[in-house]
Amino acid sequence: MSTTSLPISGSPPPPTTGRTTLRPFKAPPKSKSDWLAPAILTAKTITAAVECAPFPYIKGVPGTVLVLLETVVAVKKNREDLEELCNSATEIITILHDQIKSHGNTAAVKFKGLCEELESYLEAVILAIRNMQDQSKGFRGRVKEFLKASNLTDEIAGYQTQIQGLMAIVETNFKVDEMHAIITAPSFAVVKAVENINNCPPPSRIFQGRQAILDKMHQFFDTDSGEQHIYVLYGLGGAGKTQIALKFIEQSSFSDVFFVDTSKVKTIETGLKSIAISKSAGDSAQDALRWLQSNHSKWLVFFDNADDPKINLNDFLPKCNHGNIIITTRNPDLRNYGAHTPVSDMEEADAITLLLQRANKESSEENLKLATETVKVRYLNNTIHRSLITPAGIVLPAPCHYPGGAFISKSEDLEGYLALYHSNRVRLLSEKAAQSHDDYAQTVFTTWQISFNQLSHLAVTLLQLCSFLHYTGISEDMFSTASKYGFPSWSPPREELQEPLKFLSHFVEPTGEWNSLKFLDVTNEIKAYSLISFDVKTKLFSIHPLVHAWSRSTLLDETPLQSSMSSILGMNITQISQNEIQLASVRLIPHIVLLKSVNPNGVADFRRVFWKIYYEAGKFRDAQDIAEQVLEKSQLILGEDDPNTLVAMHNLASTYYKLGEFRKAMELSVLVLEKRTNFLGEDHPETLLVMNNLASTYHDLGQFQKAKKLKVLVLDKRTTILGEDHPDTLFSMSNLASTYHKLEEFQKAKELEVLVLEKHTKILGEDHPHILLVMGNLATTYSDLGEFWKAKELEVLVLEKWTKLLGEDHPDTLFAMGNLAQIYSNLGELQKAMELEVPVLEKRRKLLGADHPDTLLAMGNLARTYLGLGEFQKAKELEVLVLEKRTKLLGEDHPDTLLAMGNLAATYSVLGQFQKAEELDVLVLEKRTKFLGVDHLDTLRTMANLAVTYHRLGDFNKALGLEVEVLQKRRQLLGDKHPDTILVMKNLVNTYQKLGKQEEMEELQQLIEDTKKSS
Known part of the structure; x- marks a missing residue:
């Protein structure tokens, strides 16, 4: 555990007593000969120096000694009777400071029990002196009697001896050759103490925001419920609970406000005793509770820092149906006492304002921008989160990833703070502001260390x-x-x-x-x-x-x-x-x-x-880095043929596949398949898994017949070995359906997908990722069959479920979003399509890179939508880019490259650049006829596009020959009702009209009308 050394030089912050449960007296002017002056200077210096210590008991003793000395100052005469007592106490804290200065918090731990005992003892002495002071008659006699009876000076001398003994142990343990002298810093001003413990200090002068909590508190305390009002503010240390309570008290009108430090039982008892004494109701905690229970005025008791879960706070609450109580605590269990509000992070706007105030920066446009960026810190994985700011984090120097207003005020570097923080986190967390706007003297480090030490x-x-x-x-x-x-x-x-x-x-x-x-x-x-x-x-x-x-x-x-x-x-x-x-x-x-x-x-x-x-x-690039490391290590240690090496090789191939590096994936998969077939046999589940993945790679390389052959083989074997309801069998069915889809055997694809969806839903439930993949595939098949409304209904549901399960940025969510956009395009809802396709493209660029196949697919889809919306130049720019990248990555014969070529040709045609369109369409048609055959729908789509280009070039006879052939084949493959069939009918009507073929035109128009009616 890291330690924090206490400051021993420089300009320490204004010291406080560190004790809000004791009422310090204002010291009258002292003469140079006053023996108390050097003791008080020493106590003040040490009290300030230990403010950064992350252990409350270290702060407590010097602060209590200072209160003791100031209490003796207030004694008008006979102070010399207490001189030995005061000198002993001062010497004790000097010895303590020596050790802490030399050895840091590690040495301080050794004094824990002694410090707590001595602090409690000194508090009893202070209370006794005050009680004697209140009785003006015979003070010296009572002091001497008190000292004699209690043997106080001997007790303190005993403490001094114990500390010196510990000092020797510490010196031995830490092998320190010599003691350091106590610092001799010049005197500095002490923060004005609160005149009466029962009057709360004011809130910070730069208190900001929290209006919703304050409004809720006002409403609660203003309501006459006939019962005692108890309100609990709970949450992390440094979140601003005390400041909210103080702000509420400042805004309210209570007849009496009593402040009780609730961190320890003894401070609670001391605080309650002070209430009794201030109201002349006695001198005990029970006297205070009796006064509160009997007094029906509008009093409020503020129990601050009720953090210790071992303290039963109920023992110290007045048992009555009147009065008002506020409790601040880190312990959420105290919510049971009454109305409550969690106190956590500030709203972003309030945090920005508070940061600028604390940093002493004006609200200029540049500073507002810098402050906003500082508040909205990138936390993990470059993800911007909502502002998570605690007031302590703004006012104090450096709460982790958030702005340190005090440090910025000192360094005057708002722009460079975060970079500085990342390289100096621990020191900045431990640093305390020299000039405080309130009495909150703990650093961020200290605030949590106090709780941490209790665990x-x-x-x-x-x-x-x-x-x-x-x-x-x-x-x-x-x-x-x-x-x-x-x-x-x-x-x-x-x-x-x-x-x-x-x-x-x-x-x-x-x-x-x-x-x-x-x-x-x-x-x-x-x-x-x-x-x-x-x-x-x-x-x-x-x-x-x-x-x-x-x-x-x-x-x-x-x-x-x-x-x-x-x-x-x-x-x-x-x-x-x-x-x-x-x-x-x-x-x-x-x-x-x-x-x-x-x-x-x-x-x-x-x-x-x-x-x-x-x-x-879906983080495939990160997955690739790990997969390559695992494979390299496995090959080195286990060898090429070890089963674990083959698993690593297969995992890397799968990753390459997801990254669109299909040739790399194919090379590895072929090698793994060969080795697994040799070692395990063709029917082994792991062999079939590799075979299935290799088939998918063939599919994405456009080698659909190869893919189909392997997928049919895998499905047959899995059905025989595992049964048709096994998840692996169903997975094979889905994969085969996707290849049927590419081969435009849509009916076969639909039959398989409907069967898989039915079985998967029964086995896994409606929301399982596998179900959603099958639903998405079926929606695409419906779309290709022209059943767009069915496709839309299914894809909307898929997108909703993916978003809920995986989030908006997951590849599967983006895939569903892109598919739904295509369905909207098919339905003519182009604006809806564009609204989906723009974010899909942006996210894929960011997540996968500009050259990934899925990114290029999104780019091409958006270009087609731009074309439909009449934004021709935007469409052309995207399509030229897609064609260049696909040609480079996949080669000019790949189906996806030909698709990009055909799309660009269509755009050239719309732009009136008919010669360019014709050149591309002719090339695409030639290649698709060669690779896919004359009856393939992609081939027919190219024919139709080329016909449109010929039509626009005025070459109506060439257009006619192509359109007649396309219509004949589409009617045969898709039926008369399919939108693509109807589209070519309409184009052919226009061509008949241009050629003056009236009879053929009217016959075809009638067919279109009959088709619409039957639909």
Whole structure:
């Protein structure tokens, strides 16, 4: 765990007593001979110096000594009776400061119990002196009697001896040769203390926003319910709970306002005692409660920092049906006391305003832009998230990824702050503003360290492990499933997984069963300090981004825990079934991305399963990097023919396929198929898997007959071996249907897809990813059969489900979006088509790159829509680009290249560039006739396009010959009612008219009318 050294030089911030439960007295002017002056100077200096310490007990003792000295200052006479007592206390804090200055927080830990005991003791002394001061008669006698009876100076001398003994131990442990002298800094002004503990300090002068919470509080306290009003503000330390409460109090009119530090039982009791004393109602906490219970005025008690879950706050609440209470806490369980509001992040606009105020920057256009960019910090994977800003994060120097107004104010560099933060995170988290706008003296580091120190070792470990995951979407299942890890053949050896297994064993019964109750106990412990939160509906944990980033900074060495969390995640993924892996990938990919970003080499042992998550999440470029690493390592260690090497080779081939690098995929798949056939036989499931994937590669290379032959073979074997209801058999059916579709055997494709959809739905349910793939394919087939309304209805449903399951940016979602756009185009709803196609193109460019086949497909589709909308130049520019890229990537004979060529020819024709159109159409027709045959629909579509071009060139006879042939074949293949058939009929009518063939024209017009009626 990292430590923070205390500042011992420079210009420290204005000191405070650090104690809001004791009422400091204003010191009268002191003469040079006043023995208290140097003691007070020393106490002030040390109190300021320890403000950065992340341990509250270190701050407490010097602050309490300062209050003791100022209390003695207020004694009008006989101060010398307390001189020895005061000098001993001052010497104690000098010794403490020496050790902390020399050895940092590590040495400070050794003083923990002593400091807490001494602080409590000194508070009792202060209270006794004040009570004696209130009784003016016989002060010296009472002091001497008190000192004698309590033997105070001996007690303090005893503390001094203990500290000196500890000092010797620390010196030995840390091997320090000599003690450092106490700093001799010049005196500086002390922040004006609150005159009375029961009067709350004002809120920060730059308090900003939170109006919704304030309005809710005003409405609550203004309502006369006939019961006691209790309002709880809960949330992460530094979120602004206290400031909201103080702002509300400033805006309200209560007869009495009492402030009680609720961090410890003794501070609560001291605060309540002060209420009793200030109201002359006694001198005990019970006296205060009795006064509150009997007084029906409009009083308010502000219980601040009720963070310790071990304190039963109910013991200190007045038992009555009147009065008003505000509680601020990190413990969400205190919500049960009354009305409540979680306090978390500021709204973005308020955060920007507060940042500029704290940074002392004017609201110029440039500064607003910089502040907005600083507030909207890129957190992970270059994804912009909603502003997650705590007020402490704005006012204090550097809460993780968010703006540090105090630091910016000092450095005057708003533009460069974030870059500076990333390289100096831990120091900036620990830095405290020199000039404070309120009494909140803790750094961001300190705020959370206080809570962190209260956690058990197991809770600390869990929180630190989770700091290597994404800050949202953390589930118990990640750990429970990992505990069932089965050590497959490729697994790291058990000895390398000792640490994660040891951690998981805390929650595993001797029977091997996961104990959710034990896990719940640990998470509840962390939740009690608002360091994590839990969503009951989703059953997921989350950590505030600031705490998430900070918790990693508590580690001196990240590697062991990062490695353990990486292994736990890998063990978890290994246990996920193939049917669930795609949905799991959506949940897990943010965690793996973060793990990899922290330590790219830390995921080595489980790269194979992490590849699967990247692959299923559609992050194919990242998947390629991992697949290549795994294959290289496997070839080196296991050899070319090892089954694990063949799996790695097959995974890399699948990744190449998804990246559109079909030739690379084919080369690897052919090699893997050959080896698996030799080693396992032709009927082995893994051989059939490779055969199926190779067939898909042939399909995308435009070699449809090769693809069909392999796919039919795979389907026959899987049906025989596994049965027709097995998921692998159904998958083969879908693949074969896609090839039937390319071969324009649409009816065969439809029959297979309907059958697959029926069986898949029965087995997997309606929302499973496999179901959606089949539904999307069937929608495309309906579209190609001219059943556009059926296609639209199905594709709208598919898009809704993909978006919900995988998000808007997943490749499968984008594929569905593109398909729906094509259906809209077929229905003539071109504006709707364009509204879908533009974002599809933008997202594919970003996710897949400008040259990916899917990107080029989206570009071509958008060009066709632009053409239909009359934006001819836009269409031409896109189509020229598509043709250039496809020719380069696929060759000029590839079906997709020919499609781009034909589309560009159609655009040239519309633009009146008929010669260019003719040249391209003739070339496309020649190649399609050669590769696809004269009856293929793509060939017929080219004929129709060339006919249109001839028509526009005035060569009506050439147009006529082509259109007659196209009509004859389309009627035969598609029927009279298909839109493509009707379109060529209309074109032929125009050609008959141009040639003066009246009889043929009227006959064809009648056929069109009859077809419309029958439809």
